Amino acid sequence: MRATSSRLEKALKADGDLKLVVYMMAGHPNRKKSVEVAKRLAASGVAAIEIGVPHSDPLADGPVIQKAGQIALDHGMTVDACLELASEVSGVGAPVVLMSYVNPILAHDPRRFAADAAQAGVAGVIVPDMPIEEAEPVASWLRSASLDTVFMVAPTTAPNRIGAICERSSGFVYCVTLTGITGVRKDLPAGLKDLVGSVRERTELPVAAGFGISRPEHMKSLRGIADAAVVGSAIVAEIDAGKDPMPMVKELLKACR
Amino acid sequence: MSHPVRGRFGPFGGQYVPETLMGALEELEGLWHEAKADPQFQLELAGHRHAFVGRPTPLYAATRLGEHFGGAHIHLKREDLCHTGAHKLNNALGQALLALRMGKKRLIAETGAGQHGVAVATVAARFGLECTVYMGTEDMHRQSMNVRRMKLLNAEVCEVTTGTRTLKDATSEAIRDWVTNVGTTHYIIGSVVGPHPYPELVRDLQRVIGDEAREQYLQADGKLPDAVIACVGGGSNAIGMFTAFLEDRDVTLIGVEAGGSGVKSGKHAASLVGGRPGVLHGTYSYLLQDGDGQILPTHSISAGLDYPGVGPEHAFLRDTERVEYVAVTDKDAVAAFKLCTRLEGIMPALEPSHALHHAGVLARQFGPGGRILVCLSGRGDKDMDSVESYE
Numbered sequence: 001m002r003a004t005s006s007r008l009e010k011a012l013k014a015d016g017d018l019k020l021v022v023y024m025m026a027g028h029p030n031r032k033k034s035v036e037v038a039k040r041l042a043a044s045g046v047a048a049i050e051i052g053v054p055h056s057d058p059l060a061d062g063p064v065i066q067k068a069g070q071i072a073l074d075h076g077m078t079v080d081a082c083l084e085l086a087s088e089v090s091g092v093g094a095p096v097v098l099m100s101y102v103n104p105i106l107a108h109d110p111r112r113f114a115a116d117a118a119q120a121g122v123a124g125v126i127v128p129d130m131p132i133e134e135a136e137p138v139a140s141w142l143r144s145a146s147l148d149t150v151f152m153v154a155p156t157t158a159p160n161r162i163g164a165i166c167e168r169s170s171g172f173v174y175c176v177t178l179t180g181i182t183g184v185r186k187d188l189p190a191g192l193k194d195l196v197g198s199v200r201e202r203t204e205l206p207v208a209a210g211f212g213i214s215r216p217e218h219m220k221s222l223r224g225i226a227d228a229a230v231v232g233s234a235i236v237a238e239i240d241a242g243k244d245p246m247p248m249v250k251e252l253l254k255a256c257r
Numbered sequence: 258m259s260h261p262v263r264g265r266f267g268p269f270g271g272q273y274v275p276e277t278l279m280g281a282l283e284e285l286e287g288l289w290h291e292a293k294a295d296p297q298f299q300l301e302l303a304g305h306r307h308a309f310v311g312r313p314t315p316l317y318a319a320t321r322l323g324e325h326f327g328g329a330h331i332h333l334k335r336e337d338l339c340h341t342g343a344h345k346l347n348n349a350l351g352q353a354l355l356a357l358r359m360g361k362k363r364l365i366a367e368t369g370a371g372q373h374g375v376a377v378a379t380v381a382a383r384f385g386l387e388c389t390v391y392m393g394t395e396d397m398h399r400q401s402m403n404v405r406r407m408k409l410l411n412a413e414v415c416e417v418t419t420g421t422r423t424l425k426d427a428t429s430e431a432i433r434d435w436v437t438n439v440g441t442t443h444y445i446i447g448s449v450v451g452p453h454p455y456p457e458l459v460r461d462l463q464r465v466i467g468d469e470a471r472e473q474y475l476q477a478d479g480k481l482p483d484a485v486i487a488c489v490g491g492g493s494n495a496i497g498m499f500t501a502f503l504e505d506r507d508v509t510l511i512g513v514e515a516g517g518s519g520v521k522s523g524k525h526a527a528s529l530v531g532g533r534p535g536v537l538h539g540t541y542s543y544l545l546q547d548g549d550g551q552i553l554p555t556h557s558i559s560a561g562l563d564y565p566g567v568g569p570e571h572a573f574l575r576d577t578e579r580v581e582y583v584a585v586t587d588k589d590a591v592a593a594f595k596l597c598t599r600l601e602g603i604m605p606a607l608e609p610s611h612a613l614h615h616a617g618v619l620a621r622q623f624g625p626g627g628r629i630l631v632c633l634s635g636r637g638d639k640d641m642d643s644v645e646s647y648e
Contacts, residue, residue: 056420056551057537059432060275066419079549102273103536107550129273129536154277156439161279179277180437 007095007123008148008171011047012206014227018219018256019047021208022249023099023232025068026051026085027077028239034072035088037239042092044249047228049089050126053082053100060128062183064233068240079108083120090121097150097171099126105138114141124148124171132161132168139168148172153199155179155191166203175199175209175226183233185212188221196225216255223256264453267576269569272452274432274539281439286454288359293461298358302351309383310346312465314338316473319631321600326617328625332482333633334470336494337605341375343635344466344494349376349445351462353384356443363387363442367431369396369424369490370561370608371403372635373447378412388412391430393422396560402639421554424490424564428538448491449568452539456568463497466632471501474630484509484619487632488612489529489582490562492571494634499580509581511619512571513611515557516584526555527584528567529575542569558587558643559607561635585611591647593617594637606635607643 012019022041027034042049054069054077061069082098090096098117105113105127117125125142132151139149148171153162156179166173175196178189192209199207209222210230222229231252238245264270272282292298306312314335323331336344349366356364364381367390368374374390381388390412397404397416407414420426428446435444449456449463467485474482485502487495489512502508517525525531532543535550545553545565557563574580585593590607593614598604605613609632616631623629637644 057425057429059429059538060277060436062433070420073551101536101550103544103546103552104550106535107546107548128275129539131272131274131276131279133279134271134273152276154275154279156277156280158280165276176275176277179439181433 006148006171008048008097009206011095012172012208012228014206018223018226019228020252020256021048021050021228021230022046022235023050023052023230024239025054025065025072025236026082027054027072027075028068028236029071030075031077031081035085037245038085038089039092040246041249042089042094044246045253046094046249048097048123049094050097050099050230050232051082051086051089053079053098053104055101055104058101060181062181062233064237064240065182068236079104083116086117086122087120095123096121097124097126098122099128102127102130102138110138110141114145114147118145118147122147124150126150126174128152132165135168150174152176153195155189155195159198162199163202166199166205169203169205172206172208172228173199173203175207177209177211177213180211182211184214184237188212188218193225216251219252219255266570266573269542269572270453270456271541272539273536273541274452275436277436278439282452282454284359285458288355289454289458292355292358298354302354305350306465310340310350311338313469316470316477319601322597323620325596325600326620329620329623329627329629331616331620332474332630334466334498334630336466336632336634337603337636341372341379342638343372343376343606344463344497345373345376345447346379347465347497348447348459348462348493349373349380352443352445353380353386356386357384359443361441361443363438364445365389365391365431365434365442366445366447367391367424367427368447369427369563370559371396371400371407371639372561374412374414375403375406377445378407378410381412382410389415389434391415391417391427391434393417393424393427395422396424399643400560400639423560425552432538448493449496449570450491450538450540450566456540456570459493460496460500460570463493464500466494466497467499467501470498470630478628481505481508482628482630483623484511485630486511486513486612486616486619488513488562488608488634489567489571490515490526490564490608491566492568494632496568496570498632503579510579511615512580512582513615514582514584515559515562515611516586517556519586520584524556525584526557526563526565528565529571529582530584534572537566540569542572543567543575558590558647559611561606561608562611583615585614587647589614591644594640594644603633604637605633606637607640609634
């Protein structure tokens with residue numbers, strides 16, 4: 001048992017209510033607007049905000065987040081600019097989690113990336129194409145900068161791997177709800193409760209469910225099962241359509257209670 | 258040439274994929290090791306290689322080409338004579354047999370030039386499996402004949418309109434399909450790229466090229482060639498050819514990348530000559546990328562070489578200096594295509610035309626008596642439009 005729990009751990013642990021984590025893409029629809037949106041999201045009562053670092057080849061993402069990342073890159077978004085954005089948002093309210101594919105981190109140099117992210121006030125990092133076997137040296141640098149590294153469990157993860165993933169994870173464990181890529185789905189998969197349950201048996205960290213979650217009824221069905229729900233593509237689609245994502249966030253927050 | 262870390266060639270390789278795929282990669286690795294050691298599987302594979310693919314392919318003495326280049330002896334390993342017209346079928350066949358062993362009923366693939374897509378569509382038809390091939394809009398346009406072939410073979414060809422709309426984006430889209438349908442679907446990656454165990458698996462299935470060629474060469478000439486040359490996109494025909502010669506330290510091995518408009522112009526696809534290491538499509542290898550780790554657009558007249566990454570074993574062979582890598586431009590490849598067609602009556606694909614050009618450069622250096630073996634990885638019918646419309 002660790003003596004202290006991290007910012008993310010505290011923020012995401014359900015306290016009767018389900019916690020909401022929102023995702024947005026840095027630099028989408030442009031740099032200035034994404035800073036505004038990020039600040040408002042961070043102050044909206046969400047438990048954490050995930051900020052996506054755009055990548056040219058996002059293997060785990062569906063069309064909505066792919067498009068947002070491409071728009072951000074077309075507007076000249078860089079890793080440095082993402083870290084600047086994070087530093088502007090990190091004092092506002094909810095802790096900031098960076099979600100980046102591994103290659104931008106390697107290109108930035110993992111040691112420098114960890115130091116810069118810590119300097120920017122970031123709480124943790126999720127790398128969707130970095131399974132535990134490939135976690136070094138990135139995870140060590142993140143740890144030495146006191147940043148959490150969040151690993152993912154998927155419906156296809158064998159039971160004997162779940163324990164190892166929970167062991168390596170800090171901040172929270174990200175439970176991928178479905179076998180697939182990010183994007184809005186109508187219903188959540190039937191096996192979700194069992195999957196979250198088998199993660200919970202192996203860790204005291206908060207468990208966040210993500211991928212495919214977009215509706216208040218999804219949130220309701222996750223209450224009492226997961227500690228937190230991550231909503232990404234649905235928020236990004238609102239931003240992409242030029243709409244204010246706040247009404248959606250408010251509705252999702254209401255469904256948490 | 259040992260690589261003690263599982264799934265790594267020195268520092269290169271690995272499994273940089275979403276967690277969802279880790280189970281399937283482990284299953285594939287285990288199954289391949291089992292199948293490789295199973296005499297029944299090997300017998301079955303050998304039978305299909307002979308009757309369906311048409312192996313062994315011949316070793317051919319390109320005497321007029323040799324004379325043209327100053328009298329060196331140039332031999333061609335005729336992978337263009339494989340059924341469907343390229344070495345790609347060696348890999349597609351082996352992996353289809355694995356899919357049957359796993360009980361998976363659906364095959365997916367990415368394709369650039371269309372040769373790998375055609376190979377997978379062909380084995381899907383042969384074994385009664387469903388097939389979906391991802392292909393970029395740009396490539397569907399420049400390789401329309403292969404699109405028609407795949408459709409006639411009853412494959413679904415999915416147009417990929419994202420990013421550069423070529424092989425890179427088709428590969429990303431195929432991986433996303435696999436992430437979604439991993440329970441029912443086997444992904445036949447077309448080259449020695451992607452996450453472990455693919456670079457090893459595809460090498461094991463392609464090494465038949467070099468194993469045959471080495472034996473044929475020894476039989477014909479009594480000794481080994483001075484140099485062995487193959488083109489490198491992802492690098493499967495080259496690894497297939499080089500593997501048999503890695504321990505023959507006197508044999509110079511040369512991989513030829515797509516130099517496009519010239520490596521200095523920035524418009525090329527030569528990741529080993531002009532790139533630096535990073536992660537693309539699940540593997541750590543040399544890549545064309547910007548300072549922020551974003552993958553750069555590539556250019557080559559040859560759709561099959563138009564890829565910003567390269568197999569991790571090539572990255573290892575480059576850094577350990579066992580293989581030398583060079584780049585050949587579009588212009589020189591087109592000239593070599595025409596020359597080989599006119600002098601030998603063999604129309605090579607644009608991909609190995611890059612290797613043929615370099616064979617000419619080397620032949621002039623060696624002079625009469627020089628002995629060069631080239632992997633002629635595929636036939637060129639598919640490239641007639643590209644060659645005719647070049648300049």
